[in-house]
Amino acid sequence: MAYSEKVIDHYENPRNVGSFAKDEKGVATGMVGAPACGDVMKLQIKVNEQGIIEDAKFKTYGCGSAIASSSLVTEWVKGKSVDEAATIRNTQIAEELALPPVKIHCSILAEDAIKAAVADYKKKYGADAEPDKKAAD
Amino acid sequence: MRKPIYLDYSATTPVDPRVAEKMIPWLTENFGNPASRSHAFGWEAEQAVENARVEVAKLVNCDAKEIVWTSGATESDNLAIKGAAHFYKTKGKHLITMKTEHKAVLDTMRELEREGFQVTYLDPQPDGLLDLEKFKAALRPDTIVVSIMLVNNEIGVIQPIAEIGEICRSKGIIFHVDAAQATGKLPIDLAAVKVDLMSFSAHKTYGPKGIGALYVRRKPRVRLEAQMHGGGHEKGFRSGTLATHQIVGMGEAFRIAREEMATENDRIRMLRDRLLAGVQDLEEVYVNGDLEQRVPHNLNVSFNFVEGESLIMGIKELAVSSGSACTSASLEPSYVLRALGRNDELAHSSIRFTIGRFTTKEDIDYAVKLVKERIGKLREMSPLWEMYKEGIDLNTVQWAAH
Numbered sequence: 001m002a003y004s005e006k007v008i009d010h011y012e013n014p015r016n017v018g019s020f021a022k023d024e025k026g027v028a029t030g031m032v033g034a035p036a037c038g039d040v041m042k043l044q045i046k047v048n049e050q051g052i053i054e055d056a057k058f059k060t061y062g063c064g065s066a067i068a069s070s071s072l073v074t075e076w077v078k079g080k081s082v083d084e085a086a087t088i089r090n091t092q093i094a095e096e097l098a099l100p101p102v103k104i105h106c107s108i109l110a111e112d113a114i115k116a117a118v119a120d121y122k123k124k125y126g127a128d129a130e131p132d133k134k135a136a137d
Numbered sequence: 138m139r140k141p142i143y144l145d146y147s148a149t150t151p152v153d154p155r156v157a158e159k160m161i162p163w164l165t166e167n168f169g170n171p172a173s174r175s176h177a178f179g180w181e182a183e184q185a186v187e188n189a190r191v192e193v194a195k196l197v198n199c200d201a202k203e204i205v206w207t208s209g210a211t212e213s214d215n216l217a218i219k220g221a222a223h224f225y226k227t228k229g230k231h232l233i234t235m236k237t238e239h240k241a242v243l244d245t246m247r248e249l250e251r252e253g254f255q256v257t258y259l260d261p262q263p264d265g266l267l268d269l270e271k272f273k274a275a276l277r278p279d280t281i282v283v284s285i286m287l288v289n290n291e292i293g294v295i296q297p298i299a300e301i302g303e304i305c306r307s308k309g310i311i312f313h314v315d316a317a318q319a320t321g322k323l324p325i326d327l328a329a330v331k332v333d334l335m336s337f338s339a340h341k342t343y344g345p346k347g348i349g350a351l352y353v354r355r356k357p358r359v360r361l362e363a364q365m366h367g368g369g370h371e372k373g374f375r376s377g378t379l380a381t382h383q384i385v386g387m388g389e390a391f392r393i394a395r396e397e398m399a400t401e402n403d404r405i406r407m408l409r410d411r412l413l414a415g416v417q418d419l420e421e422v423y424v425n426g427d428l429e430q431r432v433p434h435n436l437n438v439s440f441n442f443v444e445g446e447s448l449i450m451g452i453k454e455l456a457v458s459s460g461s462a463c464t465s466a467s468l469e470p471s472y473v474l475r476a477l478g479r480n481d482e483l484a485h486s487s488i489r490f491t492i493g494r495f496t497t498k499e500d501i502d503y504a505v506k507l508v509k510e511r512i513g514k515l516r517e518m519s520p521l522w523e524m525y526k527e528g529i530d531l532n533t534v535q536w537a538a539h
Binding site: 003011014017019031032033034035036037038039040041042059060061062063064066067 | 442443444445446447450470480481482485517518519520521522523531536537
């Protein structure tokens with residue numbers, strides 16, 4: 001399969017690989033996919049007191065397109081509020097990386113990973129709550 | 138761009154330069170049709186075809202009269218299985234094969250099912266080999282054809298065809314063997330084993346693509362219904378003008394295989410063992426298929442917690458095959474590894490290295506270094522590896538399947 005240059009770039013130089021400590025303040029995790037399907041993405045966001053994602057990290061088990069999709073979204077979510085991040089659509093990811101039709105599911109998974117991380121954030125810290133308050137409970 | 142190191146000899150082999158050299162005159166000055174009986178152009182072409190037939194027969198110890206030229210192993214499999222099923226359909230309608238056969242056999246069986254035949258697809262044991270007791274239990278009074286490959290294309294295991302042949306012969310069942318991956322890799326003695334039909338390919342044994350053969354036993358005589366009709370070439374088994382240059386190439390390739398197999402395989406085994414020892418330095422590496430009942434050319438290993446396609450991408454300096462079909466349109470892991478009972482993750486993360494005549498020790502050392510480095514990098518990126526290292530049993534995790 002011929003990959004686009006952008007996919008190869010993200011695969012060879014993935015951005016923001018790694019993990020945050022789970023109990024770190026403002027950190028939320030989205031894990032989507034299943035090993036049996038050939039991809040698992042773990043996206044972590046670190047949200048500041050203003051509700052802005054100030055850092056993001058990922059780990060992905062999957063094909064080059066899955067790795068590239070998750071690497072890309074770690075770049076995109078940084079600086080966005082959690083609600084803004086949740087508006088990122090798979091079509092934007094697929095377009096940016098020039099994914100072929102058989103790899104569209106990778107971009108869908110990346111979108112799902114953002115949504116899962118945002119949902120985890122809201123569950124942990126409450127829909128409107130600031131991370132600080134919840135952490136103080 | 139520099140070409141990658143070729144470790145995919147089970148996909149195809151380069152034509153040996155000695156073979157290519159022998160083929161060329163049969164394209165240019167000696168271009169005659171071997172079926173032309175009225176002039177010297179035809180006579181010399183016919184002689185070349187018959188000489189090649191003798192070389193193919195010698196490699197597998199049969200009579201040259203038992204060799205029928207085809208376009209390759211896929212056609213041989215079709216002719217053998219459909220030809221025998223159609224000819225013997227009044228005796229019964231049941232056939233037996235294995236789930237790990239090549240698609241050329243499996244898809245032919247599916248076609249026969251559409252025609253009203255019944256097919257049993259046997260599971261291999263976890264080591265990839267056929268369980269003879271299960272095989273015996275699957276036989277029915279109306280079983281007419283059994284098709285089991287000699288060497289598996291993905292995992293290189295050698296099926297017990299001598300034992301299967303004894304069972305089939307005692308019951309009057311036609312036994313077909315796909316030997317596309319076997320020629321030049323292990324001795325084949327058709328005078329000793331009770332095989333009725335055997336498929337061969339040239340391009341897996343340093344011959345050209347587009348040519349193969351089918352062995353059709355004469356004693357006891359095996360009958361087939363032709364699948365290709367026309368001028369009655371090849372005693373009516375397979376019509377079509379013979380491709381003299383291709384046939385000459387297959388003959389020369391099989392001659393070289395016969396003469397050099399023993400020394401070549403010692404060298405290849407040494408390289409395979411070196412490769413295996415190298416990759417086994419890594420944790421969580423699993424060899425797929427039995428390591429003893431196996432041709433030395435094949436090493437199929439799964440690297441746990443790494444996805445197959447990203448692995449292939451990571452080792453793009455090596456030309457190898459992945460057990461994951463992700464590279465095609467579907468996302469299905471290898472059906473062969475699934476049939477062994479490998480879970481989806483391990484099936485997805487398998488790599489087939491196949492070593493051949495032109496592989497060097499330097500190639501193997503480079504491959505080992507590259508695999509270790511890239512597996513390490515991909516595992517650092519893998520959430521599954523992280524969970525494994527944290528001691529989480531991945532089988533207990535509730536995955537959100539998509």
